[in-house]
Amino acid sequence: MYYYLVAPTILVRKDQDSFTYHSPHQLPIGTVVTISIGKKTAIGVIMAFVRQKPTFATKMLGETLVSTSLPKPLIELALWMSKYYASPLSTVLQAILPAGLNKKRRQLKHLPEGVVRNRTNIVLNDDQQAALKKIAAQKPGTILLHGVTGSGKTQLYIELAKQSMADNKSIIVLVPEISLTPQLVAEFQHHFPRVIVTHSKLTEAERHILWLECLTAAQPIIVIGPRSALFMPLHDLGLIVVDEAHEATYKQDQTPRYSALRLATMLARYHNIRAVFGTATPAIADYFLASQHQNAIIELPRPARKVQSPQVHIVDLKNKQQFREHRFISDMLLTTIRDGIANNTQTLIFHNRRGSAPTALCQDCGWSADCPGCFVPLTFHADNHQLLCHICGHKQSAYPVCPACNAPDIVFKGIGTKLIQQEVQKLFPKATIARFDTDSTKEETLYNRYQELYDGGIDIIIGTQLLAKGLDLPNLTAVGIIQADSGLQLPDYQTEERVFQLLYQAAGRVGRLDTPSTVVVQTYTPQSPLIQQALTKDYNSFYTQQLKLRQTAKFPPYFYLLKLTCSYKTESGAINAAKKLATHITQQWPSVIVAGPVPAFRERMGGNYRWQIVIKAKNRTILLDIAKEAPAGWQVDVDPGNLL
DNA sequence: AGCACGCCGACT
DNA sequence: GTCGGCGTGCTC
Numbered sequence A: 001m002y003y004y005l006v007a008p009t010i011l012v013r014k015d016q017d018s019f020t021y022h023s024p025h026q027l028p029i030g031t032v033v034t035i036s037i038g039k040k041t042a043i044g045v046i047m048a049f050v051r052q053k054p055t056f057a058t059k060m061l062g063e064t065l066v067s068t069s070l071p072k073p074l075i076e077l078a079l080w081m082s083k084y085y086a087s088p089l090s091t092v093l094q095a096i097l098p099a100g101l102n103k104k105r106r107q108l109k110h111l112p113e114g115v116v117r118n119r120t121n122i123v124l125n126d127d128q129q130a131a132l133k134k135i136a137a138q139k140p141g142t143i144l145l146h147g148v149t150g151s152g153k154t155q156l157y158i159e160l161a162k163q164s165m166a167d168n169k170s171i172i173v174l175v176p177e178i179s180l181t182p183q184l185v186a187e188f189q190h191h192f193p194r195v196i197v198t199h200s201k202l203t204e205a206e207r208h209i210l211w212l213e214c215l216t217a218a219q220p221i222i223v224i225g226p227r228s229a230l231f232m233p234l235h236d237l238g239l240i241v242v243d244e245a246h247e248a249t250y251k252q253d254q255t256p257r258y259s260a261l262r263l264a265t266m267l268a269r270y271h272n273i274r275a276v277f278g279t280a281t282p283a284i285a286d287y288f289l290a291s292q293h294q295n296a297i298i299e300l301p302r303p304a305r306k307v308q309s310p311q312v313h314i315v316d317l318k319n320k321q322q323f324r325e326h327r328f329i330s331d332m333l334l335t336t337i338r339d340g341i342a343n344n345t346q347t348l349i350f351h352n353r354r355g356s357a358p359t360a361l362c363q364d365c366g367w368s369a370d371c372p373g374c375f376v377p378l379t380f381h382a383d384n385h386q387l388l389c390h391i392c393g394h395k396q397s398a399y400p401v402c403p404a405c406n407a408p409d410i411v412f413k414g415i416g417t418k419l420i421q422q423e424v425q426k427l428f429p430k431a432t433i434a435r436f437d438t439d440s441t442k443e444e445t446l447y448n449r450y451q452e453l454y455d456g457g458i459d460i461i462i463g464t465q466l467l468a469k470g471l472d473l474p475n476l477t478a479v480g481i482i483q484a485d486s487g488l489q490l491p492d493y494q495t496e497e498r499v500f501q502l503l504y505q506a507a508g509r510v511g512r513l514d515t516p517s518t519v520v521v522q523t524y525t526p527q528s529p530l531i532q533q534a535l536t537k538d539y540n541s542f543y544t545q546q547l548k549l550r551q552t553a554k555f556p557p558y559f560y561l562l563k564l565t566c567s568y569k570t571e572s573g574a575i576n577a578a579k580k581l582a583t584h585i586t587q588q589w590p591s592v593i594v595a596g597p598v599p600a601f602r603e604r605m606g607g608n609y610r611w612q613i614v615i616k617a618k619n620r621t622i623l624l625d626i627a628k629e630a631p632a633g634w635q636v637d638v639d640p641g642n643l644l
Numbered sequence B: 001a002g003c004a005c006g007c008c009g010a011c012t
Numbered sequence C: 001g002t003c004g005g006c007g008t009g010c011t012c
Helices: A072-084 A089-096 A126-137 A153-166 A182-191 A204-216 A227-231 A260-271 A284-291 A331-343 A417-427 A450-455 A495-507 A529-535 A539-552 A571-588 A620-628
Strands: A002-008 A019-023 A032-037 A040-050 A141-147 A170-174 A195-197 A222-225 A237-243 A274-279 A297-300 A311-316 A346-350 A359-362 A379-381 A386-388 A395-397 A410-413 A433-436 A460-463 A476-481 A518-523 A560-568 A593-605 A608-617 A635-638
Touching (some): A126 A141, A126 A297, A141 A153, A141 A260, A153 A170, A153 A182, A153 A237, A170 A227, A170 A260, A182 A195, A182 A222, A195 A204, A227 A260, A260 A274, A284 A297, A284 A539, A311 A331, A331 A346, A331 A417, A331 A476, A331 A518, A359 A379, A417 A433, A417 A460, A476 A495, A495 A518, A495 A529, A495 A539, A529 A539, A560 A571, A571 A593, A571 A608, A608 A620
Parallel strands (some): A141 A274, A141 A297, A170 A237, A195 A222, A311 A518, A346 A460, A346 A476, A433 A460, A476 A518
Antiparallel strands (some): A002 A040, A032 A040, A379 A386, A386 A395, A560 A635, A593 A608
């Protein structure tokens, strides 16, 4: 009889995450099995062999669910995640394994034939060649590829992937969101016979089939997908690429709250391979981390092709002289759009706020339309005449009169993308305008209309941050930013870096060719160093300055953070619980800094009151100890992606 | 931790 | 006689 330690994918006990089972068969570590535990049956993973017959009675393993065992590095990753994020192994395994493994026979869809459309070699320029050599000279480990927009990072990924394929090893490419990166996917599909693309819209069965294909692949494969693509069970992994590595989506916002970057580093370590993080605007903490390791940063400081830098105009939103034709679209931006239409080129208007107006106010009594669950102002959407909560999605029809005083004086304040679209259409009635944001319907997503955009059939493109990222359009010659400093008022230590990244990326949508282009930036703070640094693409100045601030204010990368959030039916309940825990932590761990308790940024959620405590420590393991002692019902986030 | 079981008091 | 409150013990 053989004995095994099996980790169930359901939480059985808080203090134990694997249990001993027996089987007459010899099975490898990483075998996915069913087990009976208590009165339940569950899926489990064999984590270790048990040499000696235990003193207690054991149950027999159920059936083996998958004929091939999970790759050892993936098992190691699961154990590491559980420790590093102080989350139960069961929760980690749930995140790693596809849903429905215990369901029988899936309808096997015909897999697309592998057609290699283009095996021509990519011609790399000298900078790219040098970068490739430096990467090749590196020992296995994590490399930060810091390359300006248009420096040709994608070609480098493809070249590295070709080397890995030649070595018979698979590749995982992480992207922030599949729908935002159609070009990258298309380029990989041009060069490789089998590219698996994972995304959130796959059905359970589709995901299962792709998962099995990875697990049993005889030939090396390319997997492209969001952070969860790291969990595709590839036995012979040769390379991990994380594209746009600064993106906030790489931090998972549900338990286990992991960072895909840290995971990629660990998975690469367990496979003894390289992980390449590519970005033009690395997160301050990531750049610092890489700078601590020799040769871990590779710079691509120049665009790959000969380009003309755009002409940048900064417009002061406080100066009404510059807004003679329209109240929030400057004369300069209007001139730029006009020129674009005259020359048959495209203009992109970027604004990081959806809807028509972010607040609806009664001018008579001051009443404002707030979400009943979240207590935040509802955003007015003029096209369907609705008020929408951008936090919980609550919808209601807009009031014709004030519900508080019956006055018909409701005004809609603030600017959203729908309002911009409406105003721009009024100013340019003949122009073709497309708007892209999360309110776009299925048919009008960026992905579906990409060809139309590429071919230049659209004159003016309006959208939120999803437009700022990675869009490469040959006919785009101008970018307008409606309010560059929006977002800076958020109470988080990373807001400046977020705004910097967004402006840098938005402005980087032009100046990618050897033709003239224009960027018009409207801002309340034209002299702010951040705006200057973003528009001149001066990452180093921004980094140096931010790093100092982080040190002074005791934030990452100098301190580790833990965010604890509680949610109660009453405000006093939340305050009392938070105060009690804060006091306890201060007494028990005097070396840490306890900030708060303060109301959470989203103070009301689902009718509950939320309060939070942020703990800073030099030593990360102390934070894990605290995390493990968090009372039931508290939300625990080690290395939180933000403090909001 | 989560859940079944059981013991007891308060109802139709 | 039966419903449900929650205390207690168990999970390989």
